[in-house]
Amino acid sequence: MLPPSTRRSLPMTLLRAREVIMAHFRPMLARHDITEQQWRVLRVLAETGPLEATELAGRASILPPSLTRIIKALEERRLITRNRVKDDGRRALLAITPSGVALIEDLAPERIAIYEAIEGRYGAEQYEQLLDMLESLIQSESSEG
Amino acid sequence: MLPPSTRRSLPMTLLRAREVIMAHFRPMLARHDITEQQWRVLRVLAETGPLEATELAGRASILPPSLTRIIKALEERRLITRNRVKDDGRRALLAITPSGVALIEDLAPERIAIYEAIEGRYGAEQYEQLLDMLESLIQSESSEG
DNA sequence: TGTTTGTAATTAACATGTGAATTACATCTT
DNA sequence: AAGATGTAATTCACATGTTAATTACAAACA
Numbered sequence: 001m002l003p004p005s006t007r008r009s010l011p012m013t014l015l016r017a018r019e020v021i022m023a024h025f026r027p028m029l030a031r032h033d034i035t036e037q038q039w040r041v042l043r044v045l046a047e048t049g050p051l052e053a054t055e056l057a058g059r060a061s062i063l064p065p066s067l068t069r070i071i072k073a074l075e076e077r078r079l080i081t082r083n084r085v086k087d088d089g090r091r092a093l094l095a096i097t098p099s100g101v102a103l104i105e106d107l108a109p110e111r112i113a114i115y116e117a118i119e120g121r122y123g124a125e126q127y128e129q130l131l132d133m134l135e136s137l138i139q140s141e142s143s144e145g
Numbered sequence: 146m147l148p149p150s151t152r153r154s155l156p157m158t159l160l161r162a163r164e165v166i167m168a169h170f171r172p173m174l175a176r177h178d179i180t181e182q183q184w185r186v187l188r189v190l191a192e193t194g195p196l197e198a199t200e201l202a203g204r205a206s207i208l209p210p211s212l213t214r215i216i217k218a219l220e221e222r223r224l225i226t227r228n229r230v231k232d233d234g235r236r237a238l239l240a241i242t243p244s245g246v247a248l249i250e251d252l253a254p255e256r257i258a259i260y261e262a263i264e265g266r267y268g269a270e271q272y273e274q275l276l277d278m279l280e281s282l283i284q285s286e287s288s289e290g
Numbered sequence: 291t292g293t294t295t296g297t298a299a300t301t302a303a304c305a306t307g308t309g310a311a312t313t314a315c316a317t318c319t320t
Numbered sequence: 321a322a323g324a325t326g327t328a329a330t331t332c333a334c335a336t337g338t339t340a341a342t343t344a345c346a347a348a349c350a
Binding site for chain 2: 297309
Binding site: 002003004005006007008010011012013014015016017018019020021022023024025036040043044047059060061108111112115116118121122126127129130131133134135136137138140141142 | 146147149150151153155156157160161162165166167168169170181185189192204206253256263266267272276279281282283285286
């Protein structure tokens with residue numbers, strides 16, 4: 001078997017796919033002075049409610065050292081709060097503030113429009129199928145599987 | 146239309162997919178003291194022959210500022226060389242050295258084995274179809290059209 | 291020739307990715 | 321209670337991602 005050429009290697013193709021998609025969102029994020037990762041953290045907290053750092057890191061696909069820095073920045077901007085969990089001095093519950101919710105809601109319409117445009121160009125069925133196939137890949141390659 | 150939940154957003158799913166795949170390659174790269182991006186640069190040069198920085202950046206999906214740093218590191222390790230293009234003092238041709246080729250060749254068997262294992266778990270047909278669908282997405286979202 | 295315009299590459303500044311080490315607590319064990 | 325072990329979070333050190341600004345040339349042109 002030949003090794004895949006760089007033009008058809010799975011990691012590089014996933015990287016390029018992510019790039020062309022994120023290019024649509026970056027101007028919006030820049031206008032609101034927020035990074036992609038900060039936006040992910042806020043969305044997860046808005047969807048799920050208060051979480052501990054480890055759980056949040058997992059759901060937002062951010063490594064603990066990065067999350068530490070992101071939390072610090074978001075806390076300084078009063079977009080999230082942190083409250084120690086009683087009975088365990090290590091953990092803290094992270095929660096989105098009303099300002100944070102407002103920011104997410106501000107961005108939501110444009111976010112939806114961008115997704116609809118992508119789906120329109122790519123095809124809604126293909127789009128769903130691609131997501132299914134990616135989730136299946138993640139499943140088949142996860143350490144537990 | 147509802148916004149996609151973080152668990153089914155395309156950028157995050159692409160990110161997680163890339164993560165589970167790269168997890169298989171990282172131990173190999175670490176053993177050879179090379180980063181993922183340095184490995185990409187070497188593979189592109191090995192496949193394509195000498196390239197100028199801009200062309201290399203495009204093919205390896207690395208931004209110019211990162212490439213500048215990567216080139217410096219690879220040059221210091223004598224894995225690539227850089228030669229000024231005559232008649233244009235800005236450009237330089239980057240080429241992989243025999244040591245660089247040897248490194249790539251060292252890694253090739255394990256690399257192929259990892260890909261085969263992934264294909265085996267996921268299914269060869271699915272695997273090819275996923276690549277096709279990703280390339281189609283990249284096509285439909287590329288700025289040119 | 292000298293100036294303007296355009297392009298390739300680098301640098302700067304800051305955020306994140308990554309693995310290893312460390313700190314701060316909890317819990318278990320004796 | 322004291323020590324050993326385990327876990328959550330942070331810190332460290334270095335590489336890369338990202339945008340903006342700058343440098344070094346080339347090419348076009350007045």
